[in-house]
Amino acid sequence: MTLVKLRSAREHDWRDQLRRSVRTVDELAAHLDLTPEELAGARRAEAAGLPLRITPHYLALCDANDARCPIRRQVVPRIDEEREAPGDLVDPLGEVAHEIVPGLVQRYPDRALLVSTDQCAIYCRFCTRSRVVGSGEGPLRPSALDQALEAIAARPAIRDVILSGGDPLTMSTEKLAALVGRVRAIPHVEVIRLATRVPVCLPQRVDADLLAALRPHHPIWVMTHFNHPKELTRESAEACARLVDAGFPVMNQAVLLAGVNDDAATLEALFRGLVRWRVRPYYLLMMDPARGTSHLRTPLARGIELMEKLQGRVSGLALPKLIVDTPGGMGKVPVGPDWIVERAPGRTTLRTHRGVEVDYLDPPG
Numbered sequence: 001m002t003l004v005k006l007r008s009a010r011e012h013d014w015r016d017q018l019r020r021s022v023r024t025v026d027e028l029a030a031h032l033d034l035t036p037e038e039l040a041g042a043r044r045a046e047a048a049g050l051p052l053r054i055t056p057h058y059l060a061l062c063d064a065n066d067a068r069c070p071i072r073r074q075v076v077p078r079i080d081e082e083r084e085a086p087g088d089l090v091d092p093l094g095e096v097a098h099e100i101v102p103g104l105v106q107r108y109p110d111r112a113l114l115v116s117t118d119q120c121a122i123y124c125r126f127c128t129r130s131r132v133v134g135s136g137e138g139p140l141r142p143s144a145l146d147q148a149l150e151a152i153a154a155r156p157a158i159r160d161v162i163l164s165g166g167d168p169l170t171m172s173t174e175k176l177a178a179l180v181g182r183v184r185a186i187p188h189v190e191v192i193r194l195a196t197r198v199p200v201c202l203p204q205r206v207d208a209d210l211l212a213a214l215r216p217h218h219p220i221w222v223m224t225h226f227n228h229p230k231e232l233t234r235e236s237a238e239a240c241a242r243l244v245d246a247g248f249p250v251m252n253q254a255v256l257l258a259g260v261n262d263d264a265a266t267l268e269a270l271f272r273g274l275v276r277w278r279v280r281p282y283y284l285l286m287m288d289p290a291r292g293t294s295h296l297r298t299p300l301a302r303g304i305e306l307m308e309k310l311q312g313r314v315s316g317l318a319l320p321k322l323i324v325d326t327p328g329g330m331g332k333v334p335v336g337p338d339w340i341v342e343r344a345p346g347r348t349t350l351r352t353h354r355g356v357e358v359d360y361l362d363p364p365g
């Protein structure tokens, strides 16, 4: 094999991408011109807490000379992570309190979330589950997995199982397919969801072997997290096309992040690009108040203002719901601009995106 072919084969091998991920301050500093805030943050991440990890694919999207780069802000730690803001929580979604057995969280009657591994291809600095991801444990232990699957099997109300983590697609294809097969064998489970950032940061992982191994277990939905149009690369487009062509609906849950995507033009470009790929912009999530992430959070009023700007500017297909996942695990709340001006018996006055007020009349009687 020639050197060029060898290099290209390496770039296309997802295991090699993972092996060549940046994990230390020195590796990071060799690629990016780090600011003192980033350098201190990376040193802190190397020593404790949410670790540092960036795949070569994702690192190549970072601007080496500009710390304001929206990709860089998502994965390069800053010393701001040391800061605790009022309302910060170690476990913002109250997952510990809603854990039925280790690794299995149930916050709604018909759904359960299985934390299948603590590993991710990249560690996002805004992660809501930073208390557990990257702790080095790897996939859930076999005995814990048995217990979690027994707990799902014992609860017929659970129709929808979300395999999350960490990122389940960092597991070997064999291990993931075996897990998906065991979930699928539970008769009352109708839908399986894979929550993953792999299409964004490790698109090579979505290969023919993976699709062939998972396809027999449909319906499987893929829930991913594209946050910025810079992430809409050719490799990610191909990964999403492979998923959709193989029958996996792909839904995007973007997170509203300060200095990354908190402006209407950026969100519009992101959502339009995803729809072109047949990926549905599903949620725009207000950030959870995870400890040490306040520098990446935006006020709720800003999220509502952005939704107002996008209404009427992009089609409903490209417009996600703005969601607050309420602290303590009390459930998701859709929020948005108030389009109702006045309610009267039989009549509601609505404000449209054009700023015009229009009456909507109820049927007589």
Ligand code: SF4
Pocket: 119, 120, 121, 122, 123, 124, 126, 127, 128, 129, 130, 133, 165, 166, 167, 196, 197
């Ligand atoms: S990939 Fe998901 S679970 Fe992993 S660090 Fe990013 S947001 Fe957290």
